[in-house]
Amino acid sequence: MAPKVIDSNKQFYGVKALVIAAAFFVLMTLGWIAQARAQTAAGSVTALSGSATLQRAGNRYDLAVGTLVYVGDQITVSSGHLTITLTDGSLLKAGSTSVLVLDAQLLGAGGAVASTKIGLLAGIMRSIVRHTSGSSPNFEVHTPNAILSVRGTKFDTAYSEGVHRRGFGDCTRFTDVKTYEGRVGARNASPASSSETTVSAGYETTIPCDSPPLSPGPLGMTGIPFGNLDAFVGDTPGLAIAPPPPAPPPAPAPPPPP
Numbered sequence: 001m002a003p004k005v006i007d008s009n010k011q012f013y014g015v016k017a018l019v020i021a022a023a024f025f026v027l028m029t030l031g032w033i034a035q036a037r038a039q040t041a042a043g044s045v046t047a048l049s050g051s052a053t054l055q056r057a058g059n060r061y062d063l064a065v066g067t068l069v070y071v072g073d074q075i076t077v078s079s080g081h082l083t084i085t086l087t088d089g090s091l092l093k094a095g096s097t098s099v100l101v102l103d104a105q106l107l108g109a110g111g112a113v114a115s116t117k118i119g120l121l122a123g124i125m126r127s128i129v130r131h132t133s134g135s136s137p138n139f140e141v142h143t144p145n146a147i148l149s150v151r152g153t154k155f156d157t158a159y160s161e162g163v164h165r166r167g168f169g170d171c172t173r174f175t176d177v178k179t180y181e182g183r184v185g186a187r188n189a190s191p192a193s194s195s196e197t198t199v200s201a202g203y204e205t206t207i208p209c210d211s212p213p214l215s216p217g218p219l220g221m222t223g224i225p226f227g228n229l230d231a232f233v234g235d236t237p238g239l240a241i242a243p244p245p246p247a248p249p250p251a252p253a254p255p256p257p258p
Contacts, residue, residue: 158174
């Protein structure tokens with residue numbers, strides 16, 4: 001039997017391919033580790049009454065006080081309410097059956113939070129913004145049909161769908177906004193209805209389906225059911241509500257005909 005001939009070139013290139021593949025795997029692993037270490041928490045759960053869960057990278061976890069939350073996390077409050085304190089001190093307080101997502105948090109010079117974007121997919125959430133800077137809005141709440149831009153403010157956002165309201169025809173998607181401090185720029189998420197309406201402290205508005213926001217009215221005027229958010233510990237917004245500005249005086253009566 002003839003001796004087996006070993007192709008040295010073939011063996012060399014086979015070993016080389018294995019070395020390259022192993023090196024690539026090591027580099028990818030180091031990159032993942034570096035990315036995980038570089039990622040910083042966007043905030044943490046600081047109060048929880050009832051039950052809530054967090055969905056991250058396809059996995060679901062039960063939330064507890066002290067749980068860190070990251071950009072991309074989706075939080076569902078099954079019952080009760082929870083408070084998330086962001087790294088800049090801003091607060092997100094979500095009520096029962098609410099679903100929110102930490103969409104984005106960008107850091108500026110010195111690691112300070114430059115902008116934040118929160119998605120509210122269902123339910124109700126109170127936002128208390130602690131730090132803002134610059135002339136453009138750097139804190140936004142997005143619902144499936146609305147975009148809310150705020151500065152240094154306290155406000156409630158509620159989103160609901162599937163329920164008809166009198167006077168809105170077939171529309172069943174509504175974003176409701178109540179402003180307690182500061183002001184909120186509210187507009188529809190649809191580009192065709194993108195004109196912005198300012199909702200000042202002491203006022204509320206509704207954004208129905210793909211329509212622009214309604215003209216703001218005094219808090220409580222629309223009877224929007226916002227739930228019992230005032231039960232949150234340490235937060236009584238009624239004491240900080242700025243009263244609506246006085247109504248303009250009535251126009252003088254026309255002079256009698258000669």
